[in-house]
Amino acid sequence: GSPYLAGFTKDNLASDKLAFPSNLGGYDGVVMRFAAGDGSVTWSNQHGTGADDVEWSVAAYKNSRVVVGGYTKGNFEGYQAMGNEDAYIVRVSSAGTSLGVRQFGTPGSDTDPLVNNGIMNVSIYGPNVALNRSGDVVLAGSTNSAIWGQGNAGARDAYVTMLPSP
Secondary structure, X not given: OOOEEEEEEOXXXXXXXXXXXXXXXXXXXXXXXXXXXXXXXXXXXXXXXOOOEEEEEEEEOOOOOEEXXXXXXXXXXXOOOOOOEEEEEEEEOOOOOEEEEEEEOOOOEXXXXXXXXXXXXXXXXXXXXXXXXXXXXXXXXXXXXXXXXXXXXXXXXXXXXXXXXX
């Protein structure tokens, strides 16, 4: 299959394949798909808020759609930031257009949800997203606050949750 890259930029990427051609403020999240043969950029998607938006992980569905995981210091459309750094995921179509964002968090810092096709990697800093066999998004991360009605047991607590397949 085609390789994907998730990351972030503080500038505008020089590509004619961008969904959003200009920086939206602070760091913007970026996901790119490359051709399997020659490595050329098939598409890229730059998105974010007026604040920092950092992506750390990406996973691909069998139909070439992807989901990326990251954290934001801002508000995606329809969401209000809960704390300093909220976790978010963005679903992206096989053509590279955004299909939707989901932002969630606590009053603290929620920086760790890994997208990695069912293999959970350890990440020091960054939302981690994986896909199960049904296509559901599995998020694993950490927070320094209480999350989903659970108390905080220490400096940083782990969390794992699943979002149903779209």
